[in-house]
Amino acid sequence: MIEETSKENIEVRIQMAAVAYQFLKNTTIKERAAFMNAVADQIEALGEELLTTAHTETSLSLARLTGEKARTTGQWRTYAKAVATGIYAETRIDLAQPEKQKSDIRKYNIGLGPVVVFGASNFPFAFSTAGGDTASAIGAGCPVIVKAHPAHPQTSQMMADVITDTVKEFGWPEGIFSHITGTSYEIGAYLTQHNDIRAVAFTGSFSGGKALFDIANRRENPIPVFAEMGSINPIVAFDHLLESRAEDLAKEYALSLTLGVGQFCTNPGVFIALKGENIDRFIATLKIEIPKIIPSNMLNKGIFENFEKLKSVASAQSEVNIVAEANTEINEWEGRAVVIETTGQNFIQNGILSEEVFGPFGIIVACEAPEEIQQIAEELKGQLTITIAATDEDVRQNIKLIDVLKDKCGRLLFNQMPTGVEVVYAMQHGGPFPSTTDARFTSVGPDAVKRFVRPISFQNWPDEFLPEELKDENPLQIKRMVDGEVNSGSLKLPTT
Amino acid sequence: MIEETSKENIEVRIQMAAVAYQFLKNTTIKERAAFMNAVADQIEALGEELLTTAHTETSLSLARLTGEKARTTGQWRTYAKAVATGIYAETRIDLAQPEKQKSDIRKYNIGLGPVVVFGASNFPFAFSTAGGDTASAIGAGCPVIVKAHPAHPQTSQMMADVITDTVKEFGWPEGIFSHITGTSYEIGAYLTQHNDIRAVAFTGSFSGGKALFDIANRRENPIPVFAEMGSINPIVAFDHLLESRAEDLAKEYALSLTLGVGQFCTNPGVFIALKGENIDRFIATLKIEIPKIIPSNMLNKGIFENFEKLKSVASAQSEVNIVAEANTEINEWEGRAVVIETTGQNFIQNGILSEEVFGPFGIIVACEAPEEIQQIAEELKGQLTITIAATDEDVRQNIKLIDVLKDKCGRLLFNQMPTGVEVVYAMQHGGPFPSTTDARFTSVGPDAVKRFVRPISFQNWPDEFLPEELKDENPLQIKRMVDGEVNSGSLKLPTT
Structure with a gap:
């Protein structure tokens, strides 16, 4: 209570x-x-x-x-x-x-x-x-x-x-x-x-x-x-990369998707690639890896129930197949991972599949052609992160697509999973709407x-009444921009 | 057309x-x-x-x-x-x-x-x-x-x-x-x-x-x-300053109020001080100075008509007296300056008097006591500028009031008129709502x-695909924050 x-x-x-x-x-x-x-x-x-x-x-x-x-x-x-x-x-x-x-x-x-x-x-x-x-x-x-x-x-x-x-x-x-x-x-x-x-x-x-x-x-x-x-943090994987790393990528994806029982804002909820042999190998590995992960309890009953509900709704959409799932019995509020698969067109047309499911739930989108991936990119809502799984060659061949993806996220990763938000100056945890309200x-x-x-300007004020940050003497010894140049010193002329 | x-x-x-x-x-x-x-x-x-x-x-x-x-x-x-x-x-x-x-x-x-x-x-x-x-x-x-x-x-x-x-x-x-x-x-x-x-x-x-x-x-x-x-850019004048400078301040105010036919966002539309002999001297000078200023045409007919209308509405409020006005005949769209006077309580209670009149129009607010000025400050809406007309002694005696005024503006001036917005790094032309939508x-x-x-982070990207601003070599030779420290150099180790 x-x-x-x-x-x-x-x-x-x-x-x-x-x-x-x-x-x-x-x-x-x-x-x-x-x-x-x-x-x-x-x-x-x-x-x-x-x-x-x-x-x-x-x-x-x-x-x-x-x-x-x-x-x-x-x-x-x-x-x-x-x-x-x-x-x-x-x-x-x-x-x-x-x-x-x-x-x-x-x-x-x-x-x-x-x-x-x-x-x-x-x-x-x-x-x-x-x-x-x-x-x-x-x-x-x-x-x-x-x-x-x-x-x-x-x-x-x-x-x-x-x-x-x-x-x-x-x-x-x-x-x-x-x-x-x-x-x-x-x-x-x-x-x-x-x-x-x-x-x-x-x-x-x-x-x-x-x-x-x-x-x-x-x-x-x-x-x-x-x-x-929050957001669905898409991963876009290209064929050269998948060809050489489909199995490794599937292992990394399974771990990232289920890390912390999937309860991260940067959980990679969508995996997009061309359909074909490469993505099939990726899925085959997921079928092995996802069941290996022992589910833990989710944060609370409400979150668990919401996860179960949204997972069922998404899985029950037409043209959707479950390709991998955790195989334990549900015990208390365990977040049992599920990965589903769908087509590019279905992902584009069925808005439910673009909604965040908070928990270990992923959608694999198998696209017909590069143009379909481009269309998905153009229609994608704002995301905290987008991950590119690619070789250098893949990047060179998909510059235009990657450029569109830049407009849809706050952080763009290359061959790394998005979970794990480092607390450093270079971190951007804030993407275009609806991932945040102000990118x-x-x-x-x-x-x-x-x-x-917010900035406040003081015009013509006596030094005595200025905040320490702005006084001539620079008592806090900070770097300041003075007449357009960085200056760490005092503005007082030395008394002689 | x-x-x-x-x-x-x-x-x-x-x-x-x-x-x-x-x-x-x-x-x-x-x-x-x-x-x-x-x-x-x-x-x-x-x-x-x-x-x-x-x-x-x-x-x-x-x-x-x-x-x-x-x-x-x-x-x-x-x-x-x-x-x-x-x-x-x-x-x-x-x-x-x-x-x-x-x-x-x-x-x-x-x-x-x-x-x-x-x-x-x-x-x-x-x-x-x-x-x-x-x-x-x-x-x-x-x-x-x-x-x-x-x-x-x-x-x-x-x-x-x-x-x-x-x-x-x-x-x-x-x-x-x-x-x-x-x-x-x-x-x-x-x-x-x-x-x-x-x-x-x-x-x-x-x-x-x-x-x-x-x-x-x-x-x-x-x-x-x-x-x-826009905003009404109040000037708050204190008694020590007025005692020594009432006449000079009135001359400066008359010029600032009528500069560019009053058509500036930073036009000082309100002048606040304690009632008494000092403000009377200020007003007496305005009565001489305002008629000296030859009105010019306003920007267009619509602005002129709107000015005439709002000026009349404000001047017609109860407990309001016209204290100074331009004395030429109205010709075409001339913006004829008017200054009115009212009490602190009337200014607080009658919201019309706090609305911007775009043009050479000013209100002198003569307050009963310092507490009334404090009350006006606390109820003031966000402003682009606020001007303090004061001696150093006045400032020391009114720290609390000035601190409240800081919360109501983007630029705080000391003994200078607010018109004239310099294009420099230190300029702030943006105050709390409603002067702007984001202070x-x-x-x-x-x-x-x-x-x-907006910021975008690149995680684990090959140097080749990074924007020039972020490449190891620092080809643009700009200052960058690297591991928390400012660095102007290349991050590439020199090849030996």
Whole structure:
């Protein structure tokens, strides 16, 4: 039973967040980085209890949770380091040139204001209460209100306590972080339409993300929503590659498809190739490999039931054959993998086959001709990832096709499976709609901070009243763009 | 009489833009910069005919148009230079670390796709057909479809011809630039909801910008709209400053309010201060200064009539007095300046007084107490600019108020009038809603390019197939972030 935070209490927390914003927006990037590192220290200190609690609530293995915990502290530290460099302050200074009637103008990025974070069910640490959205919003200078995911309430509370404790330890206003619990849709809607909320971050289903996006845009003063809503992450495999690697590729695909019981946003749900002997060898290997994988329990009963339902619906479409499936009996909420096969035309015409099935479910699309693959590419919706399985020769022969696929994804892989989203600067976890609501941003990697900042220019201001990031002396010793050139120094002339 | 581009023709141009995008997105930043400089050269070469045509169509003086033309070519050149540095490619490379199972991931920014630009009436060069939106979209790698502003069709056509000629000169696909003419609302709506359009840039009225924003968000695949919709650009003046400078400030205000017949997005429509002797001196000077300014014709009859109407409506509100006005007879479409005065409470309660009156119209708000100014600040809608007229002592005494004002604007000025938007890196021309639809972006300065790019990551790709910006050798010799550090060199080991 999850306690619902009362409306009155939510209202109080929003007011506290608005007050805390006035404090947090005036902290420097260095101060926020120190805070973020302290959160990482505290998460690290949580030890076994966190892991066992999360394991109980999510069925995720202790090994996986151990890795995810390290990833989560890694996110706080990596983002902290990036924030401290000033890269997201994007400082720009154009000095006065009185002879040209040019003013002194200085710009930097400031936090948008209170951000509401909706965590994901499938990453109880890394994409949830103390996950990447919270870290990047605080790094940006925005107080955070987390709407806890009801699938792991105890885990969420433990993570919330860590951040609350760190706020206290730093003597910062309590409203910098709030933890709202409850299962009702209304809470999310209320938060998103509240005048004091300035941005929303969401990871989850299309219906959930799109609903928040619509609410935010219909406000009297619309606000940005970054919703990561998943995708089917196609793999397009070409014949030269398949000819030499069909069996190996099938083994890699089977592992990627079933990793974490298929519960990843980047799960490769569609495999596209020309029909013929090569894809037949690929399928023959899948028939051997998929049953070898022992299913585990899914995150919760709801996700399991939804998986079973969508899997059945897709498998029951006409011109669809099941080509491989896990052969264990269903036990509790085990996510039993299924791979189906269909034709290119059927995939194009039957929209149901392009919808995400959250879990270990794949569709092999066997196309008649390269033109059919091109047509699929052109009609494909936006994806988080697309993978090209190809030799160099295949790429040279399919430049036009690959160019179209670039327009449909945020990350384009070459001969690697898309599961496994590294937390690095170069990561893009955000593709064209409907995989996310704004392909210009990412929710993984330090660049995630950018979602929550906006530039503000100060024209003709006395140095005394400028934020530290913009003062002549460059007290934070960051790289700044001064008159169009990168400059790490002070702008003060040395006194002689 | 403006010729309406036919629906069929618009459809053809959109298809051509989609095709041209496949070319343009694969040009390098250096190639696009060369194109942009060539456009600047051609605009420069247009000479007198451009100026006289624009003068006839807009009533703007030749001196003003000469300045605006220089600004426009300056925009193309400045943005070209910025694009060529790679600052908007935002290249990030994380090299493979096989021992840590880390892949080679490389990210850069690519153009979003075809962009529709709606030019402004008040800047026939700098914010119109070949204005900053077009320059920044092409710099980003996006084909542009301009919906010409009907207020200056010949000027627009001349500018369009320049870009079309440059496209030909470069041997680039014709669809890189299209010029759509017509006066109907439907054309804009059709373009904005077309599946092949990927972003919209707009400068104009709130009703126009908001309508496009709503259409774009209600698409099956929503797209970003950056609409700059103007604002009332408050000046908040404090008593120490007024005590020493009331008369000078009134002279500066009168000039700024009437500059360009008040037809600037950054026109200072509201002046807020405490009531008393100081503001009385300010008003007394305005009474002398405003009538000194000889009105000029406004841009066109529609704008003049709208100005007359809104000015009358605002002046006719209760508790409002006219304190200064131009004393010439109305002749043709002359924009005759009017300044009214009201109380703080009336300004808060009567929403009409917070609406933009496009033209030389100002409201002086005389407040009872500092708390009333604070209340106005808290209830203020988003603005492009806010100006603080203050001594250092005033600032120290009003830190909390100024902090709230920061949340309400994109540019905060100190003792300078807001008209005059410099085209520099540090410029922010984009404030919280409703001044723009997304405060995270600017439409002036090279950073305007950012609106039209999105990141794409390449994971594990062979060097041969990467864009030039990401190749090992760094053939474009740009600064790139490699493993978290700025690096200008090649990643290839020298062969020995």
